[in-house]
Amino acid sequence: MTGQFSADRDHDGGLLRAPLPQDHIALDPCFGTRFALFVDTEEEFDWDAPFSRTGHGVTALTGMARGQAWFAAAGVKPVYVADYPVIDSPAASQMLAQWRDDGAAEIGAHLHPWVNPPHVEAVTAANSYVGFLPEAVERAKLDALCLRFHDAFGTRPTIYRAGRYGVGPNSARLLEDAGFRIDSSVRSHFNYSHQHGPDFEGLPVTPYRVGPMRNLVELPLSTAFVGRLRRNGAQLHRATRGLGRISGGLARAGLLSRVPLTPEGVSARDAIAAIDALLADGVRLLNFSFHSPTLEPGHTPYVRNAADLEAFYRWWGAVLAHLARRGVTATTMAAFLAAVPAADGTARQSACQAA
Template identity: 50%
Template sequence: MAVAKPSATALVARYRPPAPAPGDLIDWPDDFGTRFTVLVDTEEEFDWNAPLGRQSHGVSAITALPDAHRRFADRGVALTYMVDYPIATDARAIDILATCLADGVSAIGTQLHPWVNPPFDEALTPANSYAGNLPEATEAAKIDALTGAITAAFGTRPVAYRAGRYGIGPNTLRLLAARGYLLDSSMRSRYRYVDDGGPDFAEISNHAFRAGAMIEVPLTTVYTGRARTGGTRLYRLLAAVPKGRGLFARAGLLSRVALTPEDMPVKDALEAIAVAVGEGLRLLNFAFHSPSVAPGFTPYVRDAADLARFHGWWDAVLADLARRGVRAASLDQIITAAGRG
């Protein structure tokens, strides 16, 4: 089944989370220092250029995960694997992830891809690929099905959540808190997904904050360049100028850099880290998709050369973080330091 094309009315965000109040920003303890975390969107592989479908996916890329995991473990970096339903219900994937968890510091979290996560009560449309757009009862049922599958697979109930496609909605955090979740990372700072009905994170900065009973840790996105103080407002104005964003980026005026090796050059990432640390950000949140650890499963890693660049990106970034004294933080350490342990 293919997803229908978005309608002309889909350009208005279904959900725009408000900026946190100053008092809700997490005041990290002094001994926490400046840290970073890596969340892995641990998911099925599919054709990124095709419409989303219920059945059109596989899980073979997971076999490359242990080698990638060792590269992080050898540097003392704990990973949090945000697992979705096809992974949580595949025996081989479960066994492979269990070997990764044997390091004693990595963790399993939850990632909801509603189009492959039962119950399938909703139409398969672009807007419904954002779980937060679904009716509250449907979103809750999908969260329950996935939480149950992960608990059964790994013997522990997950406490960290990410909505696939960053598809958080007005009910999501309340539903998660009611089910014992402690931390969410569904917000992608300074991005918007309104073209097909997704959320708009214009008001969300990089700082972790409390949202009701939940800890929110947005994916870190940094503006770099001489005009970076123009921030989100300038970046969005440039969208109306033909090739405006590209021109500003090439001139070293303004670039938007998310902390991910996927489509983000290492030079830009290193500059973004320097800006983030210089501006006093205490927790940097990195991410990548698990199928990117093998060639041919994502548009970011198409062949062996791309995979070498992927690993080289991490080599350079982890070395830079170590040089700056920015240490890795496990999921447990983050929750404890945020006062929720």
């Protein structure tokens, strides 16, 4: 552990704990204000059915190709975090590798434990959060994913997102040990403990260091509270959690809504309000996300038909136009890491040079 953290050896830098003050990251001023797009690149399955090791496919490749072409034309380089079935599909992995080699996208790893070997745990809702499996099982699944990734792409992954945002008490250390540089599993302001998952309430929406050695950077998914009561949004949301009529009434009255930056279940108007709220709070990297099967009708609840798919692209058109008006440009994870000071506080290559 570097001297910067030697006084805090009792704080393990875990992903379920609030970071220490010195773990917060001040990005290089040259980085400006940017946005990133993560695509949870995964198999298609029935979202309404129980989890299963079988009964899935990797077929939404035409939709993914259209989406990649659309984002490339818009000047966006998505980060495709791919899970085991996608990496194990020659057609899908070759397509992702080509986009990476063309400099049009970045690729990372995504872990759905129920379809990721070794298959040693019972398939249950609780076990769908890999971070809450026994440490040895989480490590073995992560190792298998990294090995398959290396076989398919020729390198080990350095970017990670847990399926269902399912990091746990051992995840930061295991990711650090495996050589990951960026995790983007924390969904700030969300609490999944009622369904056996992690609690991210109270965690930052801005990047910070995690892991025992602080060699891993957490880039949370972006969520904002919007409405006239947003300044106390986190506290009010916790107080009204589970009181659907109250929280729904606050939202309908324009007083308080929790808005993640995703086209899945969020209107463009609400997303734009969330963008403005995050910018007003000084957030300099907005992190958008969606699931790859959404790019083809019929695979997720968000795009059931061709009309839904066209609405998906209209959403992005409106949001990207607003980002451009606000001077927020697309970034890559390489440029982001260049803007992060080294763990010992020394400067890296200038973010201006890496942009």
